[in-house]
Amino acid sequence: QSVLTQPPSASGTPGQRVTVSCSGSSSNIGSRTVNWYQQLPGTAPKLIIYSSNQRPSGVPDRFSGSKSGTSASLAISGLQSEDEADYYCAAWDDSLNGRVVFGGGTKLTVL
Amino acid sequence: QLQLQESGPGLVKPSETLSLTCTVSGGSISSSNNNWGWIRQPPGEGLEWIGSIYYSGSTYYNPSLKSRVTISVDTSKNQFSLKLSSVTAADTAVYYCARNPCITCGMDVWGQGTTVTVSS
Numbered sequence: 001q002s003v004l005t006q007p008p009s010a011s012g013t014p015g016q017r018v019t020v021s022c023s024g025s026s027s028n029i030g031s032r033t034v035n036w037y038q039q040l041p042g043t044a045p046k047l048i049i050y051s052s053n054q055r056p057s058g059v060p061d062r063f064s065g066s067k068s069g070t071s072a073s074l075a076i077s078g079l080q081s082e083d084e085a086d087y088y089c090a091a092w093d094d095s096l097n098g099r100v101v102f103g104g105g106t107k108l109t110v111l
Numbered sequence: 112q113l114q115l116q117e118s119g120p121g122l123v124k125p126s127e128t129l130s131l132t133c134t135v136s137g138g139s140i141s142s143s144n145n146n147w148g149w150i151r152q153p154p155g156e157g158l159e160w161i162g163s164i165y166y167s168g169s170t171y172y173n174p175s176l177k178s179r180v181t182i183s184v185d186t187s188k189n190q191f192s193l194k195l196s197s198v199t200a201a202d203t204a205v206y207y208c209a210r211n212p213c214i215t216c217g218m219d220v221w222g223q224g225t226t227v228t229v230s231s
Contacts, residue, residue, distance in 0.1 A: 036217075037217075044223055045221060046221070051217075056217075056219060092214065100148070100160035100163070101160070102157060102159065
């Protein structure tokens with residue numbers, strides 16, 4: 001069972017806006033920033049959002065992140081077929097002497 | 112541009128020690144403030160952080176694996192390594208190495224991953 005909670009699946013049609021939620025606690029999301037990763041089938045994860053709402057260079061501005069309290073969200077606007085992937089949230093957790101914790105992942109299907 | 116490459120045996124016997132190395136190219140492993148980490152992904156499952164090391168040698172480990180994990184750095188070879196002892200079938204996974212610009216930051220550069228199977 002993952003420390004951060006994500007819905008196992010999400011879906012949308014091309015052009016739509018979809019969001020993926022990530023729920024945590026005061027020892028992680030509540031006091032730390034959130035990072036989001038995209039994992040295309042058979043490839044390594046790719047950082048798409050860091051510090052809760054910042055995009056690395058090269059990541060389209062269709063991807064955005066937000067955080068409120070102990071929850072965070074990833075939004076993808078103008079959904080494209082190539083966005084079909086697994087998405088993971090992650091954060092530093094201050095419990096147990098500190099650790100990186102991940103969500104269980106959300107499989108996004110573009111219908 | 113910075114690149115990471117994992118290497119090591121693809122098959123390990125139960126109860127033995129899994130050993131992997133991550134070679135960093137296109138930059139120095141000693142460059143400022145970088146942490147270097149290991150993450151794994153069992154077949155069909157999600158990501159699990161194993162641990163991270165600062166170039167100076169300070170380490171952070173996943174509490175659930177801490178008793179079996181050792182991460183070390185060899186600055187002369189621009190490499191860092193993972194050892195996981197007393198492995199079982201549950202340790203079968205794709206193992207990734209990655210860079211964190213800081214321990215609480217996102218992991219912004221990843222290796223391609225290497226599959227390790229634990230089986231006799």
